[in-house]
Amino acid sequence: MLGLAADRLRADMNRLLSFLFHQGILDEQFLQLQQLQDETSPNFVSEVVNIYFHESEKLLRNLRSLLMDREFSDYNKMGIHLNQFMGSSSSIGAKRIRNVCLAFRAASDQNNRAGYIHAAFAPPFFSASTFVLECIRGART
Amino acid sequence: MRVERIINDTNDEFPIGIRVLAVDDDPTCLLLLESLLRRCKYNVTTTNQAITALKLLRQNKFDLVISDVHMPDMDGFKLLELVGLEMDLPVIMLSANGDTNVVMKGITHGACDYLLKPVRIEELNNIWQHVVRRKRFERKDRYNSDSQDKLRANSGEAVGMGSIGNNGKLKKKRKDQDEDEERDENGHHNNEDPSIRKKPRVAWSAELHGKFVAAVNQLGMKNATPKKILELMKVEKLTTQNVGSHLQAFIRTFSAYSYDDPKVITKLTKFRLYLKRISCAANQQVNIAAAVRMRSPNGLGNFHTLAGSNQLHNAAFRSFPPRGVLGRLNTHAALLIRGLPSPGTIRSGHGQNSVNSGNDQCKLQSFVSGIHNANILHGLPMSLELDQVQTNKGVSHIGELPIADSTTVFPVSSSLIEATVTGFSGNPLLGVTSNSLMLEASSQQAGNSRDIDPAIGFRNGNTLSDFAPLAPASNRKSNADLQREPIPINWNAGELITSAPQEWNSPYQSNVTPCSMNSSIPVSGTMVQFGLCLDQNNSTDSDSIGPLSFIDNSAMEQSIIDKEGYLMLEPWGQGSHIPYNIGLLEDLWEFQ
Numbered sequence: 001m002l003g004l005a006a007d008r009l010r011a012d013m014n015r016l017l018s019f020l021f022h023q024g025i026l027d028e029q030f031l032q033l034q035q036l037q038d039e040t041s042p043n044f045v046s047e048v049v050n051i052y053f054h055e056s057e058k059l060l061r062n063l064r065s066l067l068m069d070r071e072f073s074d075y076n077k078m079g080i081h082l083n084q085f086m087g088s089s090s091s092i093g094a095k096r097i098r099n100v101c102l103a104f105r106a107a108s109d110q111n112n113r114a115g116y117i118h119a120a121f122a123p124p125f126f127s128a129s130t131f132v133l134e135c136i137r138g139a140r141t
Numbered sequence: 142m143r144v145e146r147i148i149n150d151t152n153d154e155f156p157i158g159i160r161v162l163a164v165d166d167d168p169t170c171l172l173l174l175e176s177l178l179r180r181c182k183y184n185v186t187t188t189n190q191a192i193t194a195l196k197l198l199r200q201n202k203f204d205l206v207i208s209d210v211h212m213p214d215m216d217g218f219k220l221l222e223l224v225g226l227e228m229d230l231p232v233i234m235l236s237a238n239g240d241t242n243v244v245m246k247g248i249t250h251g252a253c254d255y256l257l258k259p260v261r262i263e264e265l266n267n268i269w270q271h272v273v274r275r276k277r278f279e280r281k282d283r284y285n286s287d288s289q290d291k292l293r294a295n296s297g298e299a300v301g302m303g304s305i306g307n308n309g310k311l312k313k314k315r316k317d318q319d320e321d322e323e324r325d326e327n328g329h330h331n332n333e334d335p336s337i338r339k340k341p342r343v344a345w346s347a348e349l350h351g352k353f354v355a356a357v358n359q360l361g362m363k364n365a366t367p368k369k370i371l372e373l374m375k376v377e378k379l380t381t382q383n384v385g386s387h388l389q390a391f392i393r394t395f396s397a398y399s400y401d402d403p404k405v406i407t408k409l410t411k412f413r414l415y416l417k418r419i420s421c422a423a424n425q426q427v428n429i430a431a432a433v434r435m436r437s438p439n440g441l442g443n444f445h446t447l448a449g450s451n452q453l454h455n456a457a458f459r460s461f462p463p464r465g466v467l468g469r470l471n472t473h474a475a476l477l478i479r480g481l482p483s484p485g486t487i488r489s490g491h492g493q494n495s496v497n498s499g500n501d502q503c504k505l506q507s508f509v510s511g512i513h514n515a516n517i518l519h520g521l522p523m524s525l526e527l528d529q530v531q532t533n534k535g536v537s538h539i540g541e542l543p544i545a546d547s548t549t550v551f552p553v554s555s556s557l558i559e560a561t562v563t564g565f566s567g568n569p570l571l572g573v574t575s576n577s578l579m580l581e582a583s584s585q586q587a588g589n590s591r592d593i594d595p596a597i598g599f600r601n602g603n604t605l606s607d608f609a610p611l612a613p614a615s616n617r618k619s620n621a622d623l624q625r626e627p628i629p630i631n632w633n634a635g636e637l638i639t640s641a642p643q644e645w646n647s648p649y650q651s652n653v654t655p656c657s658m659n660s661s662i663p664v665s666g667t668m669v670q671f672g673l674c675l676d677q678n679n680s681t682d683s684d685s686i687g688p689l690s691f692i693d694n695s696a697m698e699q700s701i702i703d704k705e706g707y708l709m710l711e712p713w714g715q716g717s718h719i720p721y722n723i724g725l726l727e728d729l730w731e732f733q
Contacts, residue, residue, distance in 0.1 A: 029259045036176045044176060052169040083211055087237030088169040090259040 023096075030093030052092050059085045075108055082108070156269030157182040160202060164194040164220065165209040165235065170258060174207065174235075177262050183269075191215035198228055204272045207256075210236035210247065218250045225251040227346055231271035235260060345387055352376060353387060362392075 020026040037044040059081050066078050086101035161183045165171040171187050178185040186203070188194050191212050198206070206224050210217035221232045234247040237258040247255045253271045256264055345353070356373035357365045367385035374384070 029261075032177075032262065033173070036173075036180060041176065048169060048172050048176075051172060055167065055169055080211055083237050084167050087209075087258040088167050090237060091170045091173050093259070 025096040026093050027095035028093065029090065029095075033093060049092065052088055052094075055088060056085060078108060079105065156272070158184050159204040159269055159272055160184045160186070161205045161207060161268075162194060162197060162203045163187045163207045164191055164212070164217075165189060166212045166214075167209065170209070170235075170260075174260060177260065177265050178207075180262060181265050191217070191220045194220065195223060195227075198224060198230070203228075203230060205268060206230050206232045207235055207268070208232060210234055210238065210243065218246060221247070221250050221252055229275075231275045233268055233271065349374075349376065349379075350387075353384070353391070357388070357391070 017026070017030075021030075033045050033048060041047075063078060063081050063085070066074065066081070082101055082105055086098055086105070089097040089101060161178055163171060163174045163178060163185060164187075165174060166189050168189060171189055175185050175187045186197060186201075188197060191208070191214050194206070194208070197203075208217050208220055208224075212220075217234060217236075221234065224230055224232050231253040232251065233254040233256060234252040235256050235258060236243065236247075239257045244255045253275070254268065352374045353370060356370045359373060360366075360369055365388065367381040367388055370388065371379060371381050371384045
């Protein structure tokens with residue numbers, strides 16, 4: 001019985017994963033992550049992804065507070081947070097998030113504060129990131 | 142080959158088990174990196190703080206460091222420099238940011254590679270190459286420089302080494318000491334695997350250098366012989382050879398500075414290490430042939446004909462006797478390469494580039510070249526020297542003889558280098574010449590490491606036309622190429638040379654950077670300059686300019702010291718080096 005359930009669970013997970021891959025939310029880096037999981041580190045993927053979620057939530061919170069500030073001008077700080085977020089996202093294989101980060105960074109490079117970042121990017125950025133995070137969270141083994 | 146055998150003896154399963162230190166403040170990436178490295182069967186230690194990393198590096202032996210660029214407690218570049226300074230380990234930078242300027246910064250700060258996140262296991266599988274490369278060059282360099290040191294020590298710090306006749310003696314001694322090299326004559330204990338390093342480098346830490354400087358201050362420049370300095374320093378396991386070579390670098394860099402200035406000390410250390418690195422790398426290749434070719438019947442002044450001759454390409458590929466002498470010479474070469482975008486040139490008002498860009502390029506050049514470039518430089522000075530031999534009359538300097546067995550080279554070369562350096566502003570041809578050499582070197586090198594046909598093709602007899610117009614050309618190029626690509630830089634150098642003679646029609650496009658042109662100019666000056674502005678993001682013009690003039694001297698002085706045992710200390714008392722250089726340059730031009 002248990003075996004059946006486990007199999008079904010695994011099948012569901014695989015389906016979800018392929019969905020994520022198909023949607024461009026994950027990329028092959030996630031596969032590398034899975035390959036690193038073996039007998040010596042049986043929970044590797046879930047460990048890494050958990051850490052990633054933990055860190056990303058912190059980063060997103062920081063970014064949100066930075067951006068929500070009306071007198072926001074410290075692009076440098078934002079850039080650092082963004083960079084780290086992008087780095088860890090791409091290491092995980094979160095392609096969609098990484099792309100969003102890239103776009104975000106491109107916009108902020110232009111230092112175009114006036115409504116550009118806020119209106120155009122901040123909400124979608126956060127919602128996209130959150131969405132993706134939830135997807136991955138659901139997909140972790 | 143001995144080096145390979147030794148490396149193989151160390152670890153039969155190399156690169157399995159190389160000790161890697163991974164530093165990244167992002168725990169996700171750190172964990173991932175650790176797993177990947179373990180998968181590559183390396184011996185991994187991780188930390189998320191740069192300060193901890195430094196502590197670990199000091200306590201334990203590592204082969205390689207991988208570090209993130211953006212870290213909260215210390216900038217990755219700073220860590221990179223410190224590691225290079227103190228431990229001289231290969232450092233790989235890691236970042237999600239792949240902008241060219243950031244990558245450039247990493248390379249100029251001395252990173253031997255720059256990886257982008259997400260880091261792939263295929264890339265990590267190859268990082269052991271950096272370890273081998275570094276070890277190999279260091280061994281060779283140490284071998285050479287130790288031979289040099291022994292020679293110098295043996296000559297008893299005598300001043301009378303200037304004559305050409307001594308050259309034969311030097312050679313002979315070097316050969317005799319080949320066997321000695323294996324013995325740990327330095328008195329250093331090899332607490333690491335003896336098969337890896339016969340003679341551990343002396344890391345001139347700030348503290349050690351402080352002692353050194355104090356000793357030198359106490360003795361005064363005239364009396365600052367390695368032996369006396371060593372006595373004053375009272376540091377165990379330090380030999381006169383170590384002190385001697387450090388003294389050379391010191392003199393080279395600080396002839397115009399007060400050597401109590403801690404900023405200067407830092408610069409010196411960095412500079413010194415770059416020299417070491419360069420000389421290591423430069424020991425490999427030698428485009429002496431190019432150098433030989435550079436020699437024109439009319440001497441130095443006649444670059445046009447010089448360039449035009451097909452000798453250029455012939456020379457480029459002659460094998461260079463990898464001897465100890467080269468070790469010193471390499472610094473010249475290194476300077477040359479490093480100085481690709483010679484700030485001096487820019488400053489000279491030839492209106493080629495902004496100083497800033499020159500500085501950036503300088504930084505870029507110096508680091509990018511890395512091991513590869515060193516070879517180029519290596520060849521370059523030699524050619525200059527060879528030329529000098531014929532025409533130079535007034536030069537009392539004894540340049541490094543790239544070719545140990547060429548006694549004729551002795552007297553002049555350094556002057557040539559000097560002239561090149563100082564005279565750059567006025568003598569684009571000189572610069573071009575260097576470029577040609579560089580080209581040769583780079584093309585050769587490029588040819589070795591990758592098939593750079595255009596570079597090789599260039600070699601076929603191009604006259605060195607006026608250099609100046611070349612500089613403004615091709616600015617944008619190959620920025621992307623610069624990423625982790627030391628070779629392209631050489632390319633550029635080569636291309637510049639090529640274009641110079643060919644009315645600026647570079648036969649091959651990519652990787653042409655104006656930098657290369659600059660590099661030719663101040664052989665030694667560039668280097669120093671580079672070293673000075675190296676880690677200072679706000680290096681000013683004065684910074685660059687300052688060293689430039691006396692760099693030449695130092696470069697020359699170094700060789701002189703090598704040969705004559707501190708003969709070069711004399712000029713210190715004389716004061717300004719600049720007129721000295723200029724005078725030499727004038728002498729050179731007189732020979733046209």
